[in-house]
Amino acid sequence: EIGMSYAGMKILYARLNARPDVWAERVFMPMPDMEAALVDRGLPLYGLESKRPLRAFDVVGFSLLFELTYTNVLHMLRLGGVPLRSAERGPGDPLVIAGGPCACNPEPLADFVDAFYIGEGEEGFGEILDVVKARGRGDRRGLMRALAGVEGVYVPSLYRVGIEPRSGMAVVEGAAEEGAPFPVRRRILWDLDDHPFPESFPVPSMEVVHDRYSVEIARGCAVGCRFCQAGFLYRPYRERSPGSVLASVRGGTARGGYDEITLLALNTGDYRGIEALTRAAAAGDPMRPLAVSLPSLRASSLTPELAGSLGSGRKSGFTIAPEAGSERLRNVVNKKISDEEIEDAAAAVYRAGWRLIKLYFMLGLPTETEEDREGIVRLARAVIRAGKEAGCSGPRATVSTSFFVPKPFTPFQWFPMARPGDLIAGRDGLRRAIRRPVEYKFHDVEASLVEALFSLGDRRLCRTLEEAAGLGCRFDGWTEHFRWNLWREAMAATGVDLEAYVHRQRGREETLPWDVVDVGVRKEFLWREWERALRGETTPDCAPDACAVCADFARRCKAGEFDRKEAEVGWGGAAEKGKEEERAVEAPEGVRYRMVFRKVGLARFIGHLDTVEALVRALHRCSVPLVYSRGYHPIPRVEPCAPLPLGVEGREEWFQFESRPLGDPGALVAHLRECLPAGIEPTTLYPPPEGATPLSAYSLHHYEIDLSGLERGERDGVLRRAEAFRKAGEWILVKAGRKKRREIDLRA
Numbered sequence: 001e002i003g004m005s006y007a008g009m010k011i012l013y014a015r016l017n018a019r020p021d022v023w024a025e026r027v028f029m030p031m032p033d034m035e036a037a038l039v040d041r042g043l044p045l046y047g048l049e050s051k052r053p054l055r056a057f058d059v060v061g062f063s064l065l066f067e068l069t070y071t072n073v074l075h076m077l078r079l080g081g082v083p084l085r086s087a088e089r090g091p092g093d094p095l096v097i098a099g100g101p102c103a104c105n106p107e108p109l110a111d112f113v114d115a116f117y118i119g120e121g122e123e124g125f126g127e128i129l130d131v132v133k134a135r136g137r138g139d140r141r142g143l144m145r146a147l148a149g150v151e152g153v154y155v156p157s158l159y160r161v162g163i164e165p166r167s168g169m170a171v172v173e174g175a176a177e178e179g180a181p182f183p184v185r186r187r188i189l190w191d192l193d194d195h196p197f198p199e200s201f202p203v204p205s206m207e208v209v210h211d212r213y214s215v216e217i218a219r220g221c222a223v224g225c226r227f228c229q230a231g232f233l234y235r236p237y238r239e240r241s242p243g244s245v246l247a248s249v250r251g252g253t254a255r256g257g258y259d260e261i262t263l264l265a266l267n268t269g270d271y272r273g274i275e276a277l278t279r280a281a282a283a284g285d286p287m288r289p290l291a292v293s294l295p296s297l298r299a300s301s302l303t304p305e306l307a308g309s310l311g312s313g314r315k316s317g318f319t320i321a322p323e324a325g326s327e328r329l330r331n332v333v334n335k336k337i338s339d340e341e342i343e344d345a346a347a348a349v350y351r352a353g354w355r356l357i358k359l360y361f362m363l364g365l366p367t368e369t370e371e372d373r374e375g376i377v378r379l380a381r382a383v384i385r386a387g388k389e390a391g392c393s394g395p396r397a398t399v400s401t402s403f404f405v406p407k408p409f410t411p412f413q414w415f416p417m418a419r420p421g422d423l424i425a426g427r428d429g430l431r432r433a434i435r436r437p438v439e440y441k442f443h444d445v446e447a448s449l450v451e452a453l454f455s456l457g458d459r460r461l462c463r464t465l466e467e468a469a470g471l472g473c474r475f476d477g478w479t480e481h482f483r484w485n486l487w488r489e490a491m492a493a494t495g496v497d498l499e500a501y502v503h504r505q506r507g508r509e510e511t512l513p514w515d516v517v518d519v520g521v522r523k524e525f526l527w528r529e530w531e532r533a534l535r536g537e538t539t540p541d542c543a544p545d546a547c548a549v550c551a552d553f554a555r556r557c558k559a560g561e562f563d564r565k566e567a568e569v570g571w572g573g574a575a576e577k578g579k580e581e582e583r584a585v586e587a588p589e590g591v592r593y594r595m596v597f598r599k600v601g602l603a604r605f606i607g608h609l610d611t612v613e614a615l616v617r618a619l620h621r622c623s624v625p626l627v628y629s630r631g632y633h634p635i636p637r638v639e640p641c642a643p644l645p646l647g648v649e650g651r652e653e654w655f656q657f658e659s660r661p662l663g664d665p666g667a668l669v670a671h672l673r674e675c676l677p678a679g680i681e682p683t684t685l686y687p688p689p690e691g692a693t694p695l696s697a698y699s700l701h702h703y704e705i706d707l708s709g710l711e712r713g714e715r716d717g718v719l720r721r722a723e724a725f726r727k728a729g730e731w732i733l734v735k736a737g738r739k740k741r742r743e744i745d746l747r748a
Helices: 007-017 032-040 067-079 121-135 140-148 229-233 242-256 274-282 304-309 327-332 339-351 370-389 420-433 445-455 461-471 484-493 523-534 554-558 573-584 601-605 608-621 665-675 712-727
Strands: 059-063 095-099 115-117 159-163 170-175 213-216 260-264 291-293 318-323 356-363 396-403 438-442 591-599 638-640 650-659 680-686 732-736 741-745
Touching (some): 007 059, 059 121, 067 445, 095 121, 115 121, 115 140, 213 242, 242 274, 260 274, 274 291, 274 304, 318 339, 339 370, 356 370, 356 420, 370 396, 370 438, 396 445, 420 445, 445 484, 461 484, 591 608, 591 665, 608 680
Parallel strands (some): 260 291, 318 356, 396 438
Antiparallel strands (some): 591 650, 591 680, 638 650, 732 741
């Protein structure tokens, strides 16, 4: 439910499977109960499409998105039958590669990963596969040398590692073999329109975290918040053209059956013409209301027009990230937004219909004081006050705090992380000060310490990681699974000193473990930003006339090479208005249709609500013009029958929907079979007669239990007990709660 929401996986999956010589499959880390079941039955971790074990693949690739998933990488290799360390793998083992934002400091995983891909994978990942295909896996050393020749590929085994005298850190000193680049330069996709965002991808049969069609509209960020690793890793700022975005939206919602869209970017408000794009995306299908969300929106870019264009979506909560409680500290981190702008944005959000605003802050930022933390409380109260003045009835706000973790390739990479006692004191102070209608949520200090350890770590941490995984650490980013005692044991066993890694100020001349990688942003620029932060000076947003010359590609930025053509910015007006008027036309009266379907095989493990969602999406895929409810959040007018228990097959299930008149219901049945998960099989579709009993009124359900898999004695025992139940006048179950006991007559 996490991995299926990751846009990068959808990009790679679509691009690789478009090649006739490549079959790319998905595999995710199973939760502990499923992991135990695999181990108990001697089953390896497998690809979801073919069920082949990991060890049978040519290449196994990991997306490294968060340091607290590193133990999962090791467990997945072990479960898949792949030797853990690169040095232990032979000609018959897969090539293990890794990419993603955390690959910018590859050293803490260097002993386990054969090759890291540094940068954006649309083009370079295919080149890696070309090398593997051409060379084969028989000569692993030759394969590694050939991979090092692909721009953006770092092969740890081809480099010399020594101890940095000023810090005691293990650092890469240079290439040990000819042909291995030093440093390894990041691959950059200069024009996003060269690779349109995929319209086709696997649609899960269960609800996932972001259960909607998401399309990337821009990459990079022009703001330059000094704590934000992504803002520096993904420079320069590039936008997809509106035509490319809308083509993906039309294709993705049609193929996926979704009625919600997310426009993805590090700051969607920076996209030129975002209001027009949002309205056009929402109006993309005149037969179906589409809700649009913008998950990353700078408060200063939220205009009343933009808030209004988002007003048709589900209003569960709107996110604003001030990051710091005072304008002084926001200047330090280059978050160029005032208290007044935050309050104005909150008022616009509440006025547009939201009742809950989520406010995100960080504790432990460089130069933070008690006054800065008190500012968080004042700002939350001001947001509530702005909601009341905007006419919102019962405005609410949630304050969420995480702990600042220094990240490589940011101006704060030299800054020490605050000590646990100071972080806990700041958090507890907020817990005492924040009162309803503001709610407070916070992260674990200990998990943030482990995150910082691997964010700033060197190659020696490979032993610590292996020790922690061996002790049972897994899913460390999940609060219920994080085991701080085991991490402390692993650090003690491998001689890791948190002070040296996490709580130490780094010097300008010091070689850093991640200096083996060149992401394109110059180290001297980052140091200048560090000095400006200490002086409380802000740096203007990236623009051709305000270029800070942060990288070698600055010349291209100043020349406007990455700017969209002016004609593409004001593109939307007339077309959008026409689409909005088309949607406003009164729709004809709907017709009710009743579908009879079977739910058999593996589909019996799809829950009731997910089954309903699958049926609605299939109707969307088949272009059925569903009728929607009126009001605040329109939803399709559908009616399922009573829930089928999980794990039970259904020979005759019913589902009713309302749509505009259909031509040939029989042809639709055949089309629906192609658009539904395997095992959900429509058999009949008809309009029920006038006055037919509503599905919700049916209360008698017939079950058949197959006992043929039981031994004869077991089967006879079941039959005896069933007969005794049938003959009994009553069958009392006593249900004991914490305060009282209740008797239930199961026979009745």
